[in-house]
Amino acid sequence: MIKLNNGASFEKNSTMFLEDDFKPIAEARVRIKFGVALFVFVLLLVIIRLGFVSLSGKTQAPNFRSSSVENFRADIHDRNSQVLATTLKTYSLYVEPKKIWNSSETIQKISSVRPLLDVNVLSKRINSPKSFVRIERGLNPKERQAIFSLGLPGVTFREELKRVYPRRNLASHIVGHTDPDLIGTAGSERAFNKELSSGEFEAINLSVDLRVQYAVYDELRNGMLKHRSLSNAGIVLNIKTGEILSMVSLPNYDPNNPGVSDPRGEFNNATMSTYDLGSVFKPLTMAMALEDEVSSLTETYPVHKPFRVRNKFIRDDHPSEIPLAMPEILAESSNRGTAMLALRVGGDQQKKYLQELGLFDRAPIELFESTNPQLQSKWIDLTTVTVSYGHGISVTPLALASAIGATLNDGLYISPTILKYSPNSKLETRRVFSSETSKSVKDMMRYVVTHGTGKNANVPGYGVLGKTGTAEKPTKGGYDQDRLVTSFVGAFPYDDPTYLVMVTYDEPQSGPETYGFKGAGWNAAPTTGAIIERIAPMLGVPREVSPLVKSPFGLELSP
């Protein structure tokens, strides 16, 4: 027996190891060894797994989404989902001057694949003390690959988003453009900037029909060359929904390169230019007279006699020798007859109707580019007279187109819109004239085309109705006889007017084809007719082939 100091005692054993005497210690040592073995085992597993992973050669891609998702901007489409504006990835070329091995070799190789770069600017940037310098932006994948395969150190790329307009000039003012940060600065890009960058929509469908837009653009382009005008503008409206199917203003610009071409090109004459449009106002005066029942369609007016209001003599461009009733007053575009009718309506009622037709405000489209009209501050009887035939009031072509559209649309005013109308949403209308008034004005405007100054706009079979407007531009102290603004407002089909086409020329010139004339009947009217001939089949308006031409007031024509 061995006795310890603390009083414990145990049997002496023959072995030297403590474990043989103390079983707990033995067990503890076994457990420790077991634990170490387990740990080493797991460690081995990890090392073997590590070996597998590192030898398998799988590349670890970055674990984050690419930046293009944050900068998403929706496409802009026309009403048939044709692409008007889209966002594409482009590459920008950067150099890190500190990492370049041989700057002259780098310069030489880069210029060989990018020949348009200025070599002096390039070398200045490559040798600059900055750590990161941009050389070029807007490279497409092929160009990037060409530089990449040169294998130059210190040369890197960054992806940038660029807004691209594949149809270029075709719908410049409608689509607009953005700044390099993809924020809209003009047109629909600006007006719908919030909706486009919200990420809610794949694309925004505008009301424009690009086929109609091209027809209008082509005819206006030909017309501007032929009549050598300063500018012109064309609008096609669906008067039943207010949708703008086409809006062209020439000169225009390529939104892919804003600021490169004519600065006048960014100005949308259809919505930003105000003109004294002249006789195209007359159908509105007719409508007012019929609505207030101050005249009938058959009562005649002494337009053959001189007519004076205050100290101004009202002149007619096509003076008549007999008294005329309303249909002939409109067909021959008599200022005197219109003035007499307007005086019967009275200034207050006239102002009320013009307000309801939206002519006292800017055209209420979604675009920012819509100008307020210029109105007389004092509205005396002379004002009533001149406004009745479209002088002394300056409005934009779109505002007038909407007003005439309302008159023909059963008398209901609908705001013009640049967005595609979905049949589910409710149309907001405002009744300005009664249905009977609308029908009478429709008949009178048809009569203008069959018998009056609008003959050159007629397209057989489509029942075109319309009104010409030839106005002298105001100058100091009066009007300039040599500088005209000519317009034609046309609508079709006669049975159920649905589409309105308006064309305005700013200072058209006469030529041998126009026999020296430059009134609306010689430029705006034939352009409108040409447009209608092209777009009627696109819009699904059937052509009626009939030996008799539909004409109101009981008259039928044979060709």
Added chain:
Amino acid sequence: MSEVYIPNNIHIARRMTGIFMLIIGVVLIIALYYVKTRSQTANQEVLRLERLVLKEESAIKVLQAEIAFLENPDRLRGLSDIYLSLQPISAENMISIDDILNEFTLREAKID
């Protein structure tokens, strides 16, 4: 010294239970590790596919812009002038179905 060992079957049972628990623990650890790596691989696969989808989508956009550019009406008109002898349609070429009978009278069919 007090009694430390319990020299009966409980002792062996406890030991067996202990070892058994240990084995289960190790197995669970290995299983956890396995599941974790599998899910990580799956996640990486998802991200890879999403990146591929984005690449495809942007490629589609490029092609759509290309189509829109190629369908430029002026360009098509130029090509049509060169390669096709088509003329623009005028109003006289359009007729509605109802009017066909009026314009083109019926004639006898030729039967060979």
